[in-house]
Amino acid sequence: xxxSTFGSYGGQYVPEALMPALEELEDAYERYVLExxxxxxxxxxERMRDxxxxxTPLQRADRLSERYDCEIYLKREDLVHGxxxxxxxxxxxxxxxxxxxxxxxxxxxxxxQHGTATAMxxxxxxxxxxxxxxxxxxxxxxxxxxRMRMNGAEVNPVEAGRGTLKEAxxxxxxxxxxxxxxxxxxxxxxxxxxxxxxMVRDFQSVIGEExxxxxxxxxxxxxxxxxxxxxxxxxxxxxxHAFVPDCVDPRFADESSGRRPRDExxxxxxxxxxxxxxxxxxxxxxxxxxxxxxxxxxxxxxxxMTKLLQSGEGQIMESHSVSAGLDYAGVGPELSHLVxxxxxxxxxVDDEAALNAFHRLSRLEGIIPALESAxxxxxxxxxxxxxxxxxxxxxxxxxxxxxxxVLEETEKRDLEAAPDVEVFDS
Amino acid sequence: MSTDSEIERAIHENxxxxxxxxxxxxxxxxxxxxxxxxxxxGGADLIELGLPFSEPIAEGPTIxxxxxxALEAGTTPERFFELVDDLEVEAPLLVMTYYNMILQYGSxxxxxxxxxxxxxxxxxxxxxxxxxxxxxxxxxxxxVPDLPAEEAxxxxxxxxxxxxxxxxxxxxxxxxxxxDRIMSRASGFAYVQARLGTTGARADVSSATHxxxxxxxxxxxxxxxxFGVSEGEHAREIVEAGADGVIVGSxxxxxxxxxxxPVADLEAKARELKxxxxxxxxxxxxxxx
Numbered sequence: 001x002x003x004s005t006f007g008s009y010g011g012q013y014v015p016e017a018l019m020p021a022l023e024e025l026e027d028a029y030e031r032y033v034l035e036x037x038x039x040x041x042x043x044x045x046e047r048m049r050d051x052x053x054x055x056t057p058l059q060r061a062d063r064l065s066e067r068y069d070c071e072i073y074l075k076r077e078d079l080v081h082g083x084x085x086x087x088x089x090x091x092x093x094x095x096x097x098x099x100x101x102x103x104x105x106x107x108x109x110x111x112x113q114h115g116t117a118t119a120m121x122x123x124x125x126x127x128x129x130x131x132x133x134x135x136x137x138x139x140x141x142x143x144x145x146x147r148m149r150m151n152g153a154e155v156n157p158v159e160a161g162r163g164t165l166k167e168a169x170x171x172x173x174x175x176x177x178x179x180x181x182x183x184x185x186x187x188x189x190x191x192x193x194x195x196x197x198x199m200v201r202d203f204q205s206v207i208g209e210e211x212x213x214x215x216x217x218x219x220x221x222x223x224x225x226x227x228x229x230x231x232x233x234x235x236x237x238x239x240x241h242a243f244v245p246d247c248v249d250p251r252f253a254d255e256s257s258g259r260r261p262r263d264e265x266x267x268x269x270x271x272x273x274x275x276x277x278x279x280x281x282x283x284x285x286x287x288x289x290x291x292x293x294x295x296x297x298x299x300x301x302x303x304x305m306t307k308l309l310q311s312g313e314g315q316i317m318e319s320h321s322v323s324a325g326l327d328y329a330g331v332g333p334e335l336s337h338l339v340x341x342x343x344x345x346x347x348x349v350d351d352e353a354a355l356n357a358f359h360r361l362s363r364l365e366g367i368i369p370a371l372e373s374a375x376x377x378x379x380x381x382x383x384x385x386x387x388x389x390x391x392x393x394x395x396x397x398x399x400x401x402x403x404x405x406v407l408e409e410t411e412k413r414d415l416e417a418a419p420d421v422e423v424f425d426s
Numbered sequence: 427m428s429t430d431s432e433i434e435r436a437i438h439e440n441x442x443x444x445x446x447x448x449x450x451x452x453x454x455x456x457x458x459x460x461x462x463x464x465x466x467x468g469g470a471d472l473i474e475l476g477l478p479f480s481e482p483i484a485e486g487p488t489i490x491x492x493x494x495x496a497l498e499a500g501t502t503p504e505r506f507f508e509l510v511d512d513l514e515v516e517a518p519l520l521v522m523t524y525y526n527m528i529l530q531y532g533s534x535x536x537x538x539x540x541x542x543x544x545x546x547x548x549x550x551x552x553x554x555x556x557x558x559x560x561x562x563x564x565x566x567x568x569x570v571p572d573l574p575a576e577e578a579x580x581x582x583x584x585x586x587x588x589x590x591x592x593x594x595x596x597x598x599x600x601x602x603x604x605x606d607r608i609m610s611r612a613s614g615f616a617y618v619q620a621r622l623g624t625t626g627a628r629a630d631v632s633s634a635t636h637x638x639x640x641x642x643x644x645x646x647x648x649x650x651x652x653f654g655v656s657e658g659e660h661a662r663e664i665v666e667a668g669a670d671g672v673i674v675g676s677x678x679x680x681x682x683x684x685x686x687x688p689v690a691d692l693e694a695k696a697r698e699l700k701x702x703x704x705x706x707x708x709x710x711x712x713x714x715x
Contacts, residue, residue: 008550011577013525015484017597017622019574019604160490166481173483178623180599285480298551300526300572301481305551313502314530315480 002030004194005305007341009333012193013300014173021180026195028100033092033202040099044092044203051124052091053081054206058214058392063364068384068391071219074367075211075394077235084370084397085207085235086117090186092203094121097184104179105129107186108172110137110165110231111325111372112144113397114188119153129153132172135163137324144401162318165231165328169302189232190332193303197237197332204238211392212242222246222266224388228396229376230270230346231290231326233335235396240268244343252343267345267388270335271379273321274348285311290319292331293339293346306333322351322409323371323402349378355409357381358399359417370397371405432518432566433472433591433614437648440471442665442703445615445650446696447522447675449476449492451501452682455509461682464689466515468696471671473515474569477506477523484571486626488676492683503531503556510563518566520593520614525573528581531556557584567591567614575608582611593617596642598634605641615648615671620655620664627676628654631663639668658702665706672703 005011012022032040048054056076064072077085094105105122107129109115115131122129131153138145138157148155161167176185190197190204208226215223226243230236245253246266275289287309289295296307301316309317309329321327338344349357354371357378362368369377373395380393399406410418437443446465450458462473478493478501485493510519532555560568567590573581575594585592591614598621600608609616618639621632635651642649651664652673661672678692685691 012574013572013577014574015571015597016574016595016608017599017619019576019597020599020601023604161480170481170483174486174624177484180622299529300524300551302483303572308526310526310530312530314527315497316526 002026002195002198006334006337009304009306009336010194010197011305012303013305014193014303015177017177018180022193022195024100028096029195029199032096032099033199038099040095044095047091047095048088048206051081052087053079055210056080058211058218060218061365064380067364068380070384070388071390072380073215073218073223073392075207075239075392077207077394077396078367078369078373078398082113082117082120083400084113084117085204085238086113086188086397087121088206088238089188089200089203089234090114090117091121091124093184093186094118094125094127097186098125098127100184102182102184104183105186106132106172106175106183107188108132108165108168109188110134110168110327111323112137112141112148112401113325113370115153115155116144116147118186119148119151122153123151130156130175132156132158132168132175134158134165134168137164137168140405141324141401142404164324166316173302189234190237190334191232191302191304191330197304197334200234201237201241201334204234205241207235207238207394208240208242211239215390215392219390221390223390223392224264225267225269226392227269227271227376227379227387228394229326229372230272230293230331230335231328231372232330233270233332235394236270237332237334239394240338240344243268244338247343249343251341268343269379270339270344270346271376272346272348273323273326273354273375274350275320276351278348280317282311285315285317286320287317287329288320289348290321290326290328291348292329293335294348296331301330304333307331307336322354322405323375325370325372326375347379347383349375349382351409352413352415353378353382355406355413356415356417358406359415359419363417363419367395368399369395370399371402372396374399430589431591431614433520434648436471436518437615437670441670442707443471443650443671444469444661444696444700444703445472445474445652445671445673446470446678447474447476447673448678448682449478449489449496450506450509451478451496451499452492452679453495454499455501455505459509459513460689461692462513463515464693465678465696466517468693469700470517470696472520473517474520474522475506475510477503477521477527479524479527482524484624486624486676488627488679489625492679503527507559507563510565519564520567520569521560521565522569522571525570528553528556528570531559553581554584557581557588557590561588561590565590567593569593569617571595575611578611595619596638598622598638601641609642609645609647612647615650616642616645617673618642618649618651618669620651620653623653625653625676627656627680631655631660635664636667643668658698661699661702662706662709665703666709672699674699
């Protein structure tokens with residue numbers, strides 16, 4: 001049996017009814033994913049190539065490189081089928097569910113990218129699929145709601161709380177507790193009870209594996225820094241996993257892969273949503289940010305011990321980000337562990353800086369990034385002098401889904417990088 | 427077995443036992459006090475009090491709404507314990523809450539408002555202060571719906587140290603080795619989940635109840651059945667199937683939420699449920715096929 005924790009984080013804090021399903025899933029994960037039983041991983045990789053469009057390019061961003069006077073490379077996960085890295089995990093899990101003989105797929109979604117990826121994977125593999133999505137997110141991510149429906153998935157709006165990802169996860173867990181014998185819950189990030197954080201990371205680790213090989217080929221060496229945005233942390237862990245051993249600290253050196261601690265570290269930056277402020281409104285129970293790694297405290301939510309945005313009494317706070325995909329009060333347990341042990345540096349970027357980065361990349365490079373990824377790019381703008389000469393940034397998704405939000409939020413502000421949005425009204 | 431368990435004693439002496447659940451603070455802690463006393467008068471043998479948590483993933487809509495009302499009313503762990511301090515009822519009391527609430531009590535973990543102190547170390551969450559306070563308030567046991575036996579080590583130790591029972595839930599999906607593991611760690615009673623899914627009143631007794639009770643027959647721990655029980659007739663059927671007790675929650679919350687005379691109605695409902703359970707115990711042995 002694989003270890004269920006990362007240091008003091010992780011575990012399996014779920015209702016008893018779900019425990020046998022987690023045992024069954026762990027068994028399937030070990031056999032099919034880790035040991036490639038029945039050629040599962042071969043089929044997964046083939047489908048990721050033919051259906052998913054992998055490998056994605058590692059592109060040199062010429063004008064950003066010029067702007068920051070260093071080499072900036074973009075890992076183009078926005079070019080994965082569906083427009084985000086989410087398909088790596090969704091296809092992996094739906095295929096696994098099929099190998100396990102499950103009959104039905106359920107999933108939760110925040111920004112809608114995971115729901116869309118799951119709906120696509122389910123359609124591709126001919127599995128019935130239901131998606132839970134907070135009412136607020138349904139309203140602010142309408143294009144993705146349409147896409148899910150077009151791929152044949154049912155979309156169930158969740159009215160509870162502020163109607164975001166946290167509430168959608170609660171509702172999906174309730175469905176799963178009722179239907180666990182026939183249904184697989186495709187968790188959308190490296191969160192939840194063991195084995196989800198490990199399994200999702202493994203499906204996503206293709207991002208970092210490709211990027212590591214590609215940067216060596218392009219630049220002849222490993223990067224000084226790798227930057228990725230973190231909500232739950234799936235693109236973060238997917239991007240970082242291959243680079244974690246590239247570190248002089250022997251705790252993180254991966255002896256089994258034959259790699260030795262390097263002379264220089266690859267610094268890993270997890271960029272969280274600073275929202276409008278890092279101050280917390282304790283009275284209202286609201287954090288106007290989603291900066292869990294930077295400001296959270298240890299606790300148990302959605303099946304795992306991890307860092308959380310919570311009150312001193314243990315109530316989970318409502319989080320906020322202009323990016324629906326980062327708007328979550330928890331974070332993956334492995335990421336909490338890597339931050340706690342010093343391997344990953346948590347930083348955060350506020351709504352305004354993310355919006356500026358969104359416009360900047362669109363204008364300078366012809367790439368409209370997801371608002372999630374815009375946070376990672378915002379950090380490069382703010383901290384490029386500390387990132388070294390060679391930087392890899394994961395562009396985890398494309399920004400088409402965010403256009404309505406961006407227009408609305410841009411109109412409220414005086415953004416230096418934004419075009420004149422009034423032309424859209426004429 | 428553990429004759430020093432106040433809960434087991436209450437179940438044995440009042441067999442078949444009626445176990446009731448209310449969310450503390452719904453709609454206010456003062457009203458909860460009156461409701462608990464009404465259930466006690468009506469014949470409840472054990473009373474579970476829910477300490478509200480913002481993410482109640484094991485609850486259906488009825489209890490979820492009760493939890494929201496209790497949080498709106500400003501129910502905190504400290505006020506919850508003060509309510510328990512004040513209660514004078516015959517039935518032993520249990521607290522039902524989610525693990526994060528137990529871990530954070532007295533941990534001193536305050537949200538950190540700025541990035542500058544992000545690297546400061548702070549206290550690790552620990553269940554002991556909660557259990558210590560629960561024992562001091564006179565609670566007899568703890569039920570944690572999101573804490574399976576595998577993760578329960580630290581809480582089990584704290585409960586043993588302070589003389590509290592830790593009640594585990596047995597689901598329709600629990601089988602084989604896991605069932606042995608849970609039952610070997612259970613104390614007070616085994617909470618037998620009558621059906622898959624979340625809490626909530628239903629119109630009938632699940633057939634899974636009979637299977638679950640049959641699987642548990644050999645274990646020497648009292649068995650109480652919950653999830654979906656709402657009427658005296660359900661209680662009768664469940665006790666007739668071999669349960670030592672019935673657990674009722676959502677049906678009582680419905681009274682709290684809807685009745686104009688909740689105190690009288692809760693007392694009457696408790697009488698109805700207890701009466702049903704007793705009919706089940708007095709029923710003639712079913713004929714062998």
